[in-house]
Amino acid sequence: MAKTKAEPQTGSMIDIGIGTKDRAKIVEGLSHLLADTYTLYLMTHNFHWNVTGPMFNTLHLMFMTQYTELWNAVDPIAERVRALGHPAPGTYAQFAALSRIKEPEGVPKALDMVQMLVKGHETVAKTARSLFPVAESAGDQPTADLLTQRLNVHEKTAWMLRVLLEN
């Protein structure tokens, strides 16, 4: 079987019932998801450090819960890429090129941080959702399962942040 350009030469062929082209397509989507998740992790940890104002304690602790969850999430995404036969992106340059998350400039006000995190979680949810039909049609259940879990977390977290912006 011919290999796509994107796939590195490895010692042994991967034979898991997902074709070379499908694996490359899924890996492309997972790489965006990994970069988005890592970038959102960093933004959330940044806001944990730098948040100020009367909501300090609430937001400082809430952001800690969220960045810890995001930090733990990057590993299974990267390892799914590896299981599909490709190298996982792992540099800031690669993440900057792949991520769709808009990074903060300076130190935003507390509620602007919340707004940016809502947008961030919504962006990751859209990245995960756009990959879902690709994984499903390729019969890649582990990736579909991973995407379902990530969608659940990002949509729930976006809700929890969004309500902080209500009067």
Ligand SMILES: [Fe+2]
């Ligand atoms: Fe801390």
